[in-house]
Amino acid sequence: MRISAKGRYALAAVVSMAQQYQNGEFITLISISEKLGISKIYLEQVFSLLKRGEIVTSVKGAQGGYQLARIPRQISALEVLTSVETGLFDKTEDTVPEKAPEIEYALRLGVFDALDETVAKTLSAVTLEELVQEAERHKSGGAVMFYI
Amino acid sequence: MRISAKGRYALAAVVSMAQQYQNGEFITLISISEKLGISKIYLEQVFSLLKRGEIVTSVKGAQGGYQLARIPRQISALEVLTSVETGLFDKTEDTVPEKAPEIEYALRLGVFDALDETVAKTLSAVTLEELVQEAERHKSGGAVMFYI
DNA sequence: ATAAAACATACTGATTTTATAGGAAAAGGA
């Protein structure tokens, strides 16, 4: 499914933080902005949402910055995306106008709710720790070598 | 996940057609429009896409209309939605600017591709036949009766 | 010929997304 720029930025930022995770260290938005090539001003809005979603904590002022609220193993892609993304789950009350309520019901049950459930299940199974490992694997073993 | 009005209308329309499915019968847009309470003019656009996606066939002129291209058991919610919905799958080439390619890779593999896969799997398992059955079940046994 | 339908295209208005701008508040260090 389509994930908005906000969601993608949030995930990338948070994985980047997890890569250099060690207790007590604060990371500034500017450093993340430069590392990922994302506008710092836009990241501010993203992190405002991440903070509200209790994905990160923050300290203001000089030497301040952001920190993951929990260890990478205890933060899932689902949590990150739900705190940032608006359209991750179906929030429409009526799929279709008031007529034909039995079709409404069948779609809700058989399609929309089913979809939301698998999306949630899939995303909740992915942790930041895993994503960092995946990135690491790519760094080291990414290129294919030919021995001749 | 959020399905657009186009997608919801398409599903509702196509389930409605499946309810009265019998070989050779053509159904007019106007009748679907009235049955579901959806603007006929808008439905025209939706059915243009459904036709391109080979979900329905059509006959022009008086006594014409639309028909399901296959029996309800052989049409999945996935096919209906892909022919109509733009954002069902991830089509972004870069999740994040060119920097940090290993994070890019981890997200693609661990999140976006994984998501697309489960969405496709879930939706392809739902057939129009099943949705019609679900609707029928709601019709008959939906209301709870109290005997006193 | 007429009426009923699909088909095609253009347009409009509203909402959402993706940013940018400017400054206020907090905290550390000189």
Next chain:
DNA sequence: TCCTTTTCCTATAAAATCAGTATGTTTTAT
């Protein structure tokens, strides 16, 4: 105390997408 660094807050703007209308054309049965 003052300066710098940083988060935080709100407003604005531009672009894209979505939802829906409008208008007309083709095709076909009667």
